Amino acid sequence: MSEPLLKIQHLNKTFQSNKGSVQALHNIQLHVKEGEFITVIGPSGCGKSTLLKIIAGLDVQYSGDVHLGGQPIKGPGIDKGFIFQEPRLFPWLTVEKNIAADLSLRDPNVRKKVDELIELVRLEGFQKSFPRELSGGMAQRVAIARALLRNPKVLLLDEPFGALDAFTRTHMQEVLIDIWQKNKTTMIFVTHDIDEAIYLGNRVVILKPRPGAIRNIVSIDLPIPRKKTTTSFQELRLKVLSEFEKIEELELVDSSGI
Structure with a gap:
């Protein structure tokens, strides 16, 4: 079995604030194969963008190991492309x-x-x-x-379609899938949209907040082009939604002090 292109092991990230230290990411472990399309989704404040910035080398203040192509990521470089929320x-x-x-x-x-x-x-x-x-x-x-x-070895996309209208967003999803199929570039795509995560990804990484940690990883074994109206798509949507419901239940328990 070949080594993964991206290997993240025991990644922890803590921010310092006026109120003390805040853990943003806890024990993230993720392996990404070359040519994979990974989507990352989770509630606001779960550390999606922070994770992306660490992979991009824009944030190197963390504990754990993050390797790309067998080499530790020590900073930004041409081997990592980054797409922000605005062009x-x-x-x-x-x-x-x-x-x-x-x-x-x-x-x-x-x-x-x-x-x-x-x-x-x-x-x-x-x-x-x-x-x-x-x-x-x-x-x-x-x-x-x-x-x-x-x-680049990996293309990192931080909610690049979030500001677009629904029609344009759907069109851009199709364009990106076409680019991925033709270029075979490994992609990691952060989104708030469950349908978008399922439509684009080979795997959907679901993060839970406070601190950000991987709740589950859902494999998407749907043929391309995908249709969001199919029964198989909707079944996967329900599976991802159920994970969000479990996250909400855990947050309610935590907030109640039970």
Whole structure:
């Protein structure tokens, strides 16, 4: 059996505040294979974004082991792509220059890669457009293309479709699945939406809060393309919902002091 691409073992994260120390993550253990699409879901405050930032190398103040490709993660790098909740494009640059970022389009290899990514994220014809001329979904596609430019080992997505309307969000889910199937990039996607987590993921990691810990991991063995109206999809939805109900019951017990 091959080694997992991402290996997280006994990960603990504590924040310091005026009221003392607050544990954000407790004993997280997760192995992700190369080419997997993992979705992470849980109540607000369960540490989803914190976990993503640690994998990205944006937060290195923790205990435990986090390895990518057999190497400990010591900071940010081109082997990790990160998509934020908003696109964060440079408003003075065109689509193609935003994707190229600090690389020159005069380099034929960069030019070729940017053109391939524009086609991959379905933005043909918008190469010369500026961010102000794009819809929210199109802007996020530019951000995804930019993150894929250097062929990262893992693409980390922190609720990238949360601000989009329902129609655009559904379309972007289809675009992302298409990108994943064609590019085979390992993806870890944080969301608050249960349907989105099931629709996108090979596995759904369910976190519980205070402190953030893995409650359960649900495997999604549905063929692609997936339909949210099928009986099998709804059965998985009920399974994930039942985990949330158990989390709420535990929180009620904790808050009551029983």
